[in-house]
Amino acid sequence: GAGVSQTPSNKVTEKGKYVELRCDPISGHTALYWYRQSLGQGPEFLIYFQGTGAADDSGLPNDRFFAVRPEGSVSTLKIQRTERGDSAVYLCASSLGLDEQFFGPGTRLTVL
Amino acid sequence: AQSVAQPEDQVNVAEGNPLTVKCTYSVSGNPYLFWYVQYPNRGLQFLLKYITGDNLVKGSYGFEAEFNKSQTSFHLKKPSALVSDSALYFCAVRDYNAGNMLTFGGGTRLMVKP
Numbered sequence: 004g005a006g007v008s009q010t011p012s013n014k015v016t017e018k019g020k021y022v023e024l025r026c027d028p029i030s031g032h033t034a035l036y037w038y039r040q041s042l043g044q045g046p047e048f049l050i051y052f053q054g055t056g057a058a059d060d061s062g063l064p065n066d067r068f069f070a071v072r073p074e075g076s077v078s079t080l081k082i083q084r085t086e087r088g089d090s091a092v093y094l095c096a097s098s099l100g101l102d103e104q105f106f107g108p109g110t111r112l113t114v115l
Numbered sequence: 116a117q118s119v120a121q122p123e124d125q126v127n128v129a130e131g132n133p134l135t136v137k138c139t140y141s142v143s144g145n146p147y148l149f150w151y152v153q154y155p156n157r158g159l160q161f162l163l164k165y166i167t168g169d170n171l172v173k174g175s176y177g178f179e180a181e182f183n184k185s186q187t188s189f190h191l192k193k194p195s196a197l198v199s200d201s202a203l204y205f206c207a208v209r210d211y212n213a214g215n216m217l218t219f220g221g222g223t224r225l226m227v228k229p
Binding site for chain 1: 119151156157158160161164205207216218219222
């Protein structure tokens with residue numbers, strides 16, 4: 004079956020703009036995760052959904068970041084008033100329960 | 116708080132030789148440990164995991180890892196390296212008592228030379 008997909012693969016925006024990043028998890032996976040990977044570093048946790056609700060959003064850096072998963076499948080990560088420091092690869096992962104997480108290819112966000 | 120250390124930024128090995136990529140962790144509860152591999156411009160691919168049971172875990176592409184509780188280590192190994200194993204490797208830990216988030220190490224670049 005299909006893996007985790009993320010769109011767009013690349014997003015270039017200007018400082019101060021609003022962006023949305025989309026994640027389509029593996030069918031049937033109840034858990035969905037967002038991570039952020041800066042150049043030369045390991046991924047850092049942002050938020051975790053179990054079903055439709057955010058079970059843990061402790062990794063969101065500030066209130067400019069928000070994520071939703073209204074129907075328990077596709078998720079959107081929303082970033083308001085983007086800053087140059089938001090530039091990174093945003094990774095989405097999904098899992099069946101508490102098992103290993105399967106990652107998508109990521110969205111490379113560049114804020115000019 | 117949980118943490119992972121990968122002390123080597125890069126590991127160089129000749130094709131056909133054994134390889135080891137080191138990982139140590141810190142958690143307050145019982146650890147769930149994972150290794151992922153990342154090829155250029157691609158997402159993370161799951162290699163193997165330790166949850167419980169045998170300390171030696173076997174995974175994809177001939178990789179294995181040994182869980183050592185006393186040394187809080189989970190080193191990745193392979194008996195005979197291939198040039199195609201060259202990639203970025205990440206160790207990750209999840210604390211059984213602290214939710215589902217994975218904490219990753221900084222990554223180790225493996226270079227296998229012919």
